[in-house]
Amino acid sequence: MKTLMAxxxxxxxxxxxxxxxxxxxxxxxxxxxxxxxxxxLFLQAQNLSSLSVFNEVIMPLAGLTLxxxxxxxxxxxxxxxxxxxxxxxxxxxxxxxxxxxxxxLILVFPIIIISFIPWxxxxxxxxxxxxxxxxxxxxxxxxxxxxxxxxxxxVMVVVCCNFVASRVLTGLxxxxxxxxxxxxxxxxxxxxxxxxxxxGLLSPFYRFREGIVVVADLIALSGWLVFLFSLGxxxxxxxxxxxxxxxxxxxxxxxxxxxxxxxxxxxxxxTNDKRNSLDSILLTKLEQQDQPLVITAVINEETxxxxxxxxxxxxxxxxxxxxxxxxxxxxxxxxFQYQGEYIQFQLGEMYQAIAYPLEYNVKASFxxxxxQMLRRKSQWITFVEGHGEASPIAKNTSDLGELHNTIxxxxxxVAAQNLTTTPVISDNTGLLVIASSKxxxxxxxxxxxxxxLKNGGNLLLMxxxxxxxxxxxxxxxxxxxxxxxxxxWSGYQGGTPHPAIVIxxxxxxxxxxxxxxxLLAFPWASALEVVELKVNPNVEYxxxxxxxxxxxxxxxxxxxxxxxxxxxxxxQGSFDIALARVDQSNQQxxxxxxxxxxxxxxxVNNYANKQFALNLISWLTNLPIDEQQVAQNRxxxxxxxxxxxxxxxxxxxxxxxxxxxxxxFWRKRRRFNA
Amino acid sequence: MxxxxxxxxxxxxxLVFREKNKLIIDNLSMTVDRGQKVxxxxxxxxxxxxxxxxLTGLIKxxxxxxxxxxxxxxxxxxxxxxxxQYANTQAITNLSASEYLYLCAQTKFAENKxxxxxxxxxxxxxxxxxxxxxxxxALSQGNLQKLIISQAFLGAPExxxxxxxxxxxxxxxxxxxxxxxxxxxxxxxxxFSSHHINETVEAADRVLMLHNGQLVADIDLFETxxxxxxxxxxxxxxxxxxxxxxxxxxxxxxxYSGQRxxxxxxxxxxxxxxxxxxxxxxxxxxxxxxxxxxxxxxxxIFSALxxxxx
Numbered sequence: 013m014k015t016l017m018a019x020x021x022x023x024x025x026x027x028x029x030x031x032x033x034x035x036x037x038x039x040x041x042x043x044x045x046x047x048x049x050x051x052x053l054f055l056q057a058q059n060l061s062s063l064s065v066f067n068e069v070i071m072p073l074a075g076l077t078l079x080x081x082x083x084x085x086x087x088x089x090x091x092x093x094x095x096x097x098x099x100x101x102x103x104x105x106x107x108x109x110x111x112x113x114x115x116x117l118i119l120v121f122p123i124i125i126i127s128f129i130p131w132x133x134x135x136x137x138x139x140x141x142x143x144x145x146x147x148x149x150x151x152x153x154x155x156x157x158x159x160x161x162x163x164x165x166x167v168m169v170v171v172c173c174n175f176v177a178s179r180v181l182t183g184l185x186x187x188x189x190x191x192x193x194x195x196x197x198x199x200x201x202x203x204x205x206x207x208x209x210x211x212g213l214l215s216p217f218y219r220f221r222e223g224i225v226v227v228a229d230l231i232a233l234s235g236w237l238v239f240l241f242s243l244g245x246x247x248x249x250x251x252x253x254x255x256x257x258x259x260x261x262x263x264x265x266x267x268x269x270x271x272x273x274x275x276x277x278x279x280x281x282x283t284n285d286k287r288n289s290l291d292s293i294l295l296t297k298l299e300q301q302d303q304p305l306v307i308t309a310v311i312n313e314e315t316x317x318x319x320x321x322x323x324x325x326x327x328x329x330x331x332x333x334x335x336x337x338x339x340x341x342x343x344x345x346x347x348f349q350y351q352g353e354y355i356q357f358q359l360g361e362m363y364q365a366i367a368y369p370l371e372y373n374v375k376a377s378f379x380x381x382x383x384q385m386l387r388r389k390s391q392w393i394t395f396v397e398g399h400g401e402a403s404p405i406a407k408n409t410s411d412l413g414e415l416h417n418t419i420x421x422x423x424x425x426v427a428a429q430n431l432t433t434t435p436v437i438s439d440n441t442g443l444l445v446i447a448s449s450k451x452x453x454x455x456x457x458x459x460x461x462x463x464x465l466k467n468g469g470n471l472l473l474m475x476x477x478x479x480x481x482x483x484x485x486x487x488x489x490x491x492x493x494x495x496x497x498x499x500x501w502s503g504y505q506g507g508t509p510h511p512a513i514v515i516x517x518x519x520x521x522x523x524x525x526x527x528x529x530x531l532l533a534f535p536w537a538s539a540l541e542v543v544e545l546k547v548n549p550n551v552e553y554x555x556x557x558x559x560x561x562x563x564x565x566x567x568x569x570x571x572x573x574x575x576x577x578x579x580x581x582x583x584q585g586s587f588d589i590a591l592a593r594v595d596q597s598n599q600q601x602x603x604x605x606x607x608x609x610x611x612x613x614x615x616v617n618n619y620a621n622k623q624f625a626l627n628l629i630s631w632l633t634n635l636p637i638d639e640q641q642v643a644q645n646r647x648x649x650x651x652x653x654x655x656x657x658x659x660x661x662x663x664x665x666x667x668x669x670x671x672x673x674x675x676x677f678w679r680k681r682r683r684f685n686a
Numbered sequence: 687m688x689x690x691x692x693x694x695x696x697x698x699x700x701l702v703f704r705e706k707n708k709l710i711i712d713n714l715s716m717t718v719d720r721g722q723k724v725x726x727x728x729x730x731x732x733x734x735x736x737x738x739x740x741l742t743g744l745i746k747x748x749x750x751x752x753x754x755x756x757x758x759x760x761x762x763x764x765x766x767x768x769x770x771q772y773a774n775t776q777a778i779t780n781l782s783a784s785e786y787l788y789l790c791a792q793t794k795f796a797e798n799k800x801x802x803x804x805x806x807x808x809x810x811x812x813x814x815x816x817x818x819x820x821x822x823x824a825l826s827q828g829n830l831q832k833l834i835i836s837q838a839f840l841g842a843p844e845x846x847x848x849x850x851x852x853x854x855x856x857x858x859x860x861x862x863x864x865x866x867x868x869x870x871x872x873x874x875x876x877x878f879s880s881h882h883i884n885e886t887v888e889a890a891d892r893v894l895m896l897h898n899g900q901l902v903a904d905i906d907l908f909e910t911x912x913x914x915x916x917x918x919x920x921x922x923x924x925x926x927x928x929x930x931x932x933x934x935x936x937x938x939x940x941x942y943s944g945q946r947x948x949x950x951x952x953x954x955x956x957x958x959x960x961x962x963x964x965x966x967x968x969x970x971x972x973x974x975x976x977x978x979x980x981x982x983x984x985x986x987i988f989s990a991l992x993x994x995x996x
Contacts, residue, residue, distance in 0.1 A: 016792045019785075026780035100775035106744055108793040109766035115793070683782070 013114050021122035024088050030126060031676045033087040035669045037080035037130050042665030044076050045069065045137050049660045052650050064373060065145040065647040066152070070138055074155050074221050077134040078163055085127035085167035086187045089174040092119055093248070094183035105248070112249050120171055120244065127167045131159055137664055144652035151223035151283045158220020161233045162213050166191060168240035175247035211273045222322070223283035228273045235269025238262055279329070284646065287375050290330035293635075294379055297386050298359075304333045305382070306358040311368055312340050320355060323374035327382075357381050384425060391442035391633055393419060396461075398430035399480065400450030402608050409614035412447060415625050424633070431457040437464045442633045445472045448479040448608035458482045465489075468598035470632045474608035477538040477569075487545060490553070491591050491604045494539040496565030496582055498589070498606070499574055503560075512536050512569050514559050516589065522556045524592075524603075524627040530620035532557065537607035539565055539587030550597040556590035563587060601632050695720040695845075695875055696741070701750030703736055703899075710736045711747065712899035718892075721872040725890035726879040727984070729992055732896040734879040735773055738849045741877065742770045754845065764845070766794065769838035773849040773879075776830075777822035783833050784818045790837040804841045811866055812836040827854045835863065846870070848878035852885055864889040883984050893984060897991050902942040903949060905980045913960065914983035915950040915967065916974040916990055924950070927966055928959075935959040944996035947974045949987065 024030050048069040055063055096102045108115045138152055170187040177183035198212030211232030219226055242263035246256060281288040298305065305327065309320045317338055324336045341353060353368040357378075364385035370377040395404045395412070404416035405428055420426050424442075431437075437444065437460055444464060465471060465488060473489070475481055477497040486492055500508070503515035516532040519525040525532075542553045564576040564584040576584050593602040609615055611625040652660060659667075696718035703711040711733050718724050726734045739745045741752060743759030754764050778786060787808065791801040809815060814836060817829050825833065831854045838846055852860045860882070867889040870876055880886050886893055887907060895903040906912065917924065921938050928936065935956040942949040954960055960978070967976035974995055977983030990996040 016789075019789055019792065023778070023780055023789075096778075098776075099778060100772050101778060103742070103744065103770055103772060104790060104793045107742060107765050107768060107770050109762065109768075109795055110793065111762060 013110065013118060016110075017118045017121050020092065020118055021125055024091055024122050024126050025676075026680070027088075027091045030084070030088050030091055031673070033084055034126070034129055035673050037083060038133055038669040038672065039665055041073065041076055041080060041130060041133055041137070042663070042669060045073060045664050046661055048072060049650070056649055063648045065141060065650050066147055067373065069141060069650075070147070070152065070155065071221055073134060073137065074159055074217075077130050077159055078166070078217060080130035081127050081159075081163040082166045082170065082191055084130060085123060085163075085170045086184065086191070088123045088126040089167075089170045089187065090177070090180045090183035092123065092174070094174050094177040094180045097178045098180055113245065116245050116248050119248070120168075123171055124164065124167055127163065128160070131156070131163060133664075133668075134159065140652075140656065140659065141650070144656050145650045146646040148223065148284045148647065154223045154225060154282050155221045158217055161237075162217040162220070165213055165233055165236045165240065168237065168244060169194060172240055172244045172247055175244055211270065218322075219288075222288050223281065224288045225280045225282055227276045227278035231276050232270050232273035235266045235271075235273060237266070239266025239270060242266060287373060288326055290326060290375075291379055291383075294383050294386075295330050298331050298382065301359055301386070302333075303360040304335060305331060307334065307336045307378075308339060308356045308358070309336065309353075309368075310339045310341055310344065310355070311353045312342075316353070316368065319370075319374050320368075323378045326375045327378055355381070357385055359385060362386070384420075391424060391635065392438065392440050393424050393426050393443045393445060393629065393633070394437065394441045395426070395428045395445045395447065396431060396449075397428050398432055398457075399453060400448075402447040402474070402612055404428055407613075410609065410612045412611055412613070412616075414613050414616050415611050415622065418622065418626065419629055424629070424635075431460050435460060437461070437469070441469060442635075443470045443472060443629060445474075447474045447611070448476045449482070450478065450480060452480050453482040453485075458484050461485060462488060465600065465602070468595075468600045470600060471602045472628060472632055473602065473604045474611070475538060475540075475604065475606055476536060476608050479538075479608070489593060489602055489604065490542055490544040490551070491540055491593065492543045493606060494541055494565055494583060494587065496538070496567050497569040498534070498537045498539055498559060498563050498587065499566040499569065499576075500559065500563050501574075502562055508533070510535070511574050512566070514563060514589065516557050516559060518558070518560065520555060520557065522554060522592065524556055524631045525624065528620045528623060528627075530623075532620055532624055533610065533615060533618045534589055534607040535609040535615055536569070537589055537610070539563075539583075540589065540591050540604055540606045541587075542591065548595070550595055552594050552596065554592045554594070555588045556592050556603065557588070559587045559589055561586045601634075603628055603632060693720040694718070695755050696877075697751075697753045698741070699751050701737075701740065701747050701752065703733075703740060703745070703747045705736075710899050711740065711750075714750070714896075714899065714901050716894060716901060716904065718875060718877065720875055723867055723870065723876045723889060723891045724878075725886040725893045726877060726896060727881075727883070727886055727893050727988065728879075728896035728902075729988075731898075733899040734896055735849050736899075737896065738772070738847055738877070738879060742768060742847050744772075767844040769794075769840065769843035769846045771835050771838040771848045771851055773853065775834045777825065779821070779823040781822050782819055783814065783822060783825065786822055786833065787814075787837055787840065791840050795841060807842070808836045808839045811839060811869075812862065828856055828859060831855055832859055839866070842871075842874065844874055846874060846876040846878070848876070850879050850881065852880060852882055860885055883988060887981050887984060893980075895984075895987060895991075897942070897996075900942070902991065902996075903951070903983075903987055904941075905983060907980050909980055911953055911955045912980050913952050913954075913963070914977040914980070914987065915952055915963075916947050916976075916987070916996060917950065917967075917970070918947045918972040918974065919970075920948075921950070923972075927970075928962065932956075932959045932962060936963065942996065944990075946994065947990075947996055949990075949996060 052063070052065060052068045096104060105115050105119065135156060141147060142149065142152065169191055173187035173190050174183040177186050194212060195214060198214040201210050201212065202215050211228060216226070216229035216233060219229060242259040245259045246263065307324060309317065311317050311320060324334065328334045354365050355368060356363060356365045362385045364381045366377055366381045395401070397403055403411045404413065404426060407413060416426055432454060435456060444461065462484060475493055477493070481493065497512055498514045499511045500514040501511055503513060504511035506515065508515060512535060514534045514537050516534065519528055562584065563586065565582050566574055567580055567582055576582055589607065590603065590605045594600070610621045616622045616625065694717050699715045701711050701714040714737070726737065728734050740747050741759060752759050757764055781789065787805045788801060791804050795801065809818060812832055814833065817825055817833065822830065822833070835848060835851045838848060852863050855863060864885060867876055891907055893905040893907060894901060895905065921940060924938055925933055936952055936954040936959050939951040940948055941951050952963060964976060964978065967973040975986045975990065977986055
């Protein structure tokens with residue numbers, strides 16, 4: 013049987029139409045890869061933040077691979093049974109001295125083998141891309157398995173058609189029309205009746221491609237395979253009187269599985285970044301709202317709408333009360349048309365809009381938008397400005413632009429507020445941030461902040477050695493600076509660019525630092541101490557970070573010869589650099605960090621500084637950080653070697669298909685010469 | 687050489703096959719004994735190819751039964767012992783002649799049989815050496831036909847069913863075909879259809895003549911006490927001519943009733959009775975044709991069917 017199967021496969025290999033189709037689809041896939049690759053490099057050069065090699069290159073290539081598999085399947089399939097019938101050679105199968113099941117298998121397997129060559133090509137390209145980027149391997153594996161399963165079902169549809177056809181042309185037409193009808197119906201079903209239990213080929217394929225394994229899809233695909241496999245047997249041997257009860261029973265099992273697949277619940281998101289799952293905290297909050305989430309996308313292009321639908325699909329799968337509608341820009345009033353394309357989220361009275369094209373991947377963008385919408389009501393982060401503080405909006409290296417962008421991206425609404433011009437701290441302020449005031453405060457400003465604290469508001473206070481600390485605020489908090497700038501000589505000897513950069517490598521058990529797995533760097537920081545004038549039993553002070561031993565409080569940090577000078581009153585030892593104050597009576601949290609530079613644009617990306625800043629905000633606002641939201645796509649860049657670059661450009665589209673064609677010609681010549 | 691093996695191996699009873707409301711096989715019954723070489727003869731559209739397709743299990747009849755050694759035509763054991771060649775079989779373009787033989791052998795045999803030996807045998811039997819490595823598509827029509835017939839002989843099957851095997855064969859190859867059929871052993875049964883009467887007479891032991899899906903004549907070519915008569919008279923009119931003692935010696939079997947005349951098989955072991963019958967036929971204008979032996983009867987019956995004299 014194996015020899016016979018191999019011979020029939022060889023027969024297909026020799027068919028010019030099969031080889032021409034194969035070469036054509038490989039050329040198409042190769043040049044498609046080249047185009048996607050070049051487009052990706054172009055986008056990469058523009059530093060777009062939401063780039064993903066998987067989304068830009070692998071996903072479209074997977075779609076093309078599925079079509080290629082079906083195309084090769086059709087051409088290979090008509091080369092066997094319809095051609096044998098047309099040539100009067102069908103007796104080779106019908107009068108074969110082997111059992112009907114075996115004769116069926118020897119016909120089906122060569123077709124499957126040939127039709128999976130595009131899949132192998134896809135795998136080759138994907139593995140190559142994986143070397144040049146950091147693809148999500150598990151997602152790639154799921155996509156590849158999905159491609160096999162869906163492709164197999166598609167090829168079996170084609171095979172069944174060709175067991176009915178008695179002419180090559182009939183087989184071609186019949187299988188092309190049926191496959192096209194099936195795929196069109198599937199697309200239409202997804203658009204019009206998304207709630208139906210129908211599981212065709214395309215929707216499971218899309219989900220596999222996204223890295224989701226849905227139980228209903230697995231059952232439906234198994235059902236399809238069982239059904240088509242039995243149907244193929246019955247069609248091939250329809251004229252024979254072999255036992256057909258068993259295949260008929262199996263066929264009905266397949267029909268049952270396909271029909272009931274939609275009833276089975278359960279799915280696994282097998283991606284590294286859980287891109288297909290809605291954040292559980294966000295989901296809990298959504299469910300608490302118990303209101304429909306209405307998404308209106310003002311987007312014109314159909315392909316862009318598909319992207320939005322993918323995001324909606326994730327939301328819908330987890331939060332059933334979700335609706336989506338699309339509108340064209342032209343349908344808006346003239347006053348809105350200039351705004352460009354956008355997506356609006358509505359939950360009861362709350363609204364949130366995000367611009368299109370999205371800055372991040374669609375699922376993350378949706379989560380951020382919903383999260384922001386929910387938080388807007390109660391959890392604003394307000395940066396005080398007006399006294400030379402580090403600004404979240406300004407672009408200087410000492411400002412907090414990058415931190416601001418990150419926390420905004422994570423869904424916190426952020427505001428910068430001048431307390432003189434807007435003399436009110438709103439009730440929905442979840443956290444007030446004072447990032448190193450350089451000028452003194454007016455009394456009414458100080459009163460506003462003190463009232464805010466009195467009412468249990470949370471505060472993040474960053475103070476540099478040269479900061480102005482409003483005295484009544486300092487007194488209320490009970491934390492003061494020790495004069496001088498901290499100098500870490502051992503850190504400097506260890507490689508820091510300046511002795512005034514303190515490296516903290518011993519972390520406490522405080523929730524803001526206990527999970528950090530890197531050092532922290534504090535440039536030009538001041539030491540802190542608790543100075544509690546009135547002891548309050550409800551208030552607890554905790555050290556978040558301490559400097560290593562040997563650090564001293566330098567009074568003349570600009571000097572070229574830095575040295576500890578005890579006589580001038582400088583202190584040496586280990587100092588608190590970040591302190592937390594928790595008032596148990598009203599759950600108020602205050603953190604004072606003896607440095608604002610650590611979170612500035614010039615230093616926030618050093619070591620674990622950014623994570624520490626985010627952890628502080630998270631702890632102070634009582635909202636756990638969803639780390640996935642912060643995570644960027646790992647496969648955001650593509651950096652092939654010189655050879656890899658050449659192969660992407662010419663190897664897949666030209667060299668490999670040409671090689672295949674040459675090999676075919678060479679073998680043909682050799683055969684004839686022999 | 688006529689095999690005298692009376693073990694029945696093929697039985698066809700009341701076979702009916704229609705296609706698009708047209709009756710192709712009309713209530714046909716027959717039996718074939720093991721070792722017989724049977725020729726199916728008939729005009730175009732007589733139903734020979736359809737009967738062959740039914741006998742080999744390629745199509746199912748609407749009514750009737752085919753039993754080969756008591757089994758169905760779909761039986762795997764039968765298929766393993768069946769060599770079949772259909773008319774109008776074309777070349778598989780991407781195969782050489784030897785690859786084609788290998789493909790046929792592999793689909794036909796159970797695993798244990800030696801494919802190489804079987805191929806060697808048919809190559810030698812059909813003198814295929816010169817064309818063995820040529821692509822099928824490059825073979826002449828005659829060579830292609832020879833190759834396709836030869837695959838039916840792979841593994842010396844018990845049943846050989848050939849549909850117009852000598853079509854496109856040159857006289858040399860036609861003779862080779864006859865020789866190869868004659869060489870078949872007593873345990874090998876062969877049924878073949880043909881338009882060539884000479885070749886049929888040489889190769890077959892028995893001829894089944896079909897017309898419009900009906901069996902017109904079942905002619906045993908080696909039967910010496912048999913003659914055939916086409917006449918417009920009925921059996922009673924025929925018998926009235928002969929004396930009672932002659933009637934005892936002769937047996938008239940009406941085989942086929944045509945629009946113009948009827949076909950009778952006359953069996954008699956008595957030479958005098960045969961001579962009287964011949965004299966009667968010479969004088970009687972109602973008699974269309976008298977054939978003194980089965981071999982002589984083939985062409986006249988065939989012509990009568992073609993010309994509408996029956």
